[in-house]
Amino acid sequence: MAVCERHEELYEELDSYIDQVKDKPGILIGVLHKAQEIFGWLPQEVQEHVAEKLNLPVSEVYGVVTFYNHFSTKPKGKNEIKVCLGTACYVKGADRVMDRMLEELGVQLEEVTPDGLFSVHAVRCLGACSMAPVVLVGEKDFYGKVTPDMVTKIISAYKRGGSHE
């Protein structure tokens, strides 16, 4: 499985983190957070590696990975677009934002665009309900009171220079 050329470097980074925390009880989820941060997603190979390092059955690691929404066993786009479909956003028209987003990028939900730049995900409540409907790009770029017509503009900001800053 080709993770990328920086393969070994990434594993080293993960291992040095695991070594720091492995004696803390119940640290598996913390390690998976870190692993996903490093690799972008959690391929089987990485899950097996984590299991071995923490001395856990792979089945348990896989169970945890698939249980939580945050962990992904599929690659994601460079810019992960999360459209909130929680009730507060939904009543403010989040479904129309979602429709436009998928149409604009020409992808299905959770599918990566051919250029690898985007993937669209549906999430439930980002805790910013007074700004509904809300779209989150990456981890920190929040967009509030989004209308379908704003979608093109949001996407284009990331087409140019990666991140909008």
Place this chain on the structure above:
Amino acid sequence: MTPITVLVSVDSNSILLGAKEFVTYLRNLVANYNMDSLVTVLETVSLGSYNGVTVQVLPDDVYYSIKSKDDVRKIVEEHLLKGRQVWDLTIDKSSIKPAEKFELKEIRIVTRNIGSIDPKNIDEYIARDGYFALSKALKMKPEEVIKEVKDSGLKGRGGAGFPTGLKWELTAKVQADQKYVVCNADEGEPGTFKDRLIMEGDPHSVIEAMTIAGYAVGASKGYIYIRGEYYNSVENLRKAIKDAYEYGFLGEDILGSGFSFDLTVRLGAGAYVCGEETALLESIEGKSGKPRLKPPYPPENGLFGKPTVINNVETFANVPQIILNGASWFKSIGTPNSAGTKVFCLAGDVNRRGMVELPMGVTVREVLYGFGGGVRGGRELKMVQTGGLAGTFIGPDKLDTPLDYDSMRKYGVSLGSGVILAIDSSHCAVDIALNTMEFFRHESCGKCTPCREGTRLACEILEKMTKLEATQEDLSYLEEIASLTADASFCGLGQSINVPLLSLINNFRNEFLKHVNEKECSVNLCKKPEKKAKAFIK
């Protein structure tokens, strides 16, 4: 101290509006004009209005609403430099405070520091009596601390309403070599954002309360389990914990009392069911967050099998004030059976959305119109959902219901986590039902069959209804499923799906019947042929 202080609200909502950039720009401008010794720019959390980024200039006590860098420049060049108030950016203080005619009695206990202090500066918290309660508690006997909390009548603010003092007492009574204090900050209830604002705006209040709880029950270790998506809260809490260690409010021998307490932040990974206390404990242990069979309850057998106190963020945030001001002060607020205040989160189709802390017993109408300024765009109010997604939907006829721990039993209206979601007449009740059930289907952990299959079946039927293909038998079947799932499910998630579903059907039965009999949607939202399946969530 500088003569002028400028407070900029930098909570997650304001960041959406560019608050961070405005702060940087403001600081640069102040430096450019060599006003560093005159003006301090502080980041604080929500000042309460979300039309623009709210900025307060002290000591003039003028509020501005900022939408662009130009606005920032105007304030610096006009107000700070020349002392002339910028009138076109000024906002009326009444838009920050509730409308007068409803005489909303806003009482700020858990939100008292939010928007007034820099959450990243421990000194500001201390200046507002911070950690005084801890020092007072450490001079009391643990039993006395528990008695104070018990007498105050404080109940869990996460939704279930279990008496907090009793929970502490049960935990204190169990003999064990290790006990834990856990803060439930996995705020996953759609529409709720109060815990986030408390943690962002006043993180030390939670830390102080958890340390007091640790002392009262004999626990030496605490965990704050927080949603991974709450980046700002995590950042502010981590900073606050670090500072508290440095000042000796955490760690070994706190304030020379001999009591030691350690506190760690643990991140969740996106699972609604982890808000259920035992599922949350499983998750801290690094496992899939599937609920445990109760009893035994956490006070007996909690985290890592040890006695554990687990409380919600808002519950904890009340504790320091109770210790400082006494149980009878706290009891004097609210209603006889529901002491204190509740933080309400108002969302949906209203003119003003946001968070407000009001005494228990306030009516839905007061929050909706007094704070929220009524329904947006002059539309008609169709329904209100209170208490979160598992809460009840009520029609406009029930707006005068007082919200407290008795409202569910007396009037069938949930208090829950304090969400009030207003929905106007442009929405279809069946569509709302489908959206709600899709949430539960997605978040059902799959451990027990009734919940896993019940939520799936409910969605299928509702989807059929929105396609105008369902029959009246389907509707009866749906009601049966709702009750069955609620009766047979393992934990609170499945047990509560009948509440929103049946309250929707009962309040809007005619609308449901119209979908199944006449194949018609009253607001023309549900259409027959090529209506796209709304199931975005797998």
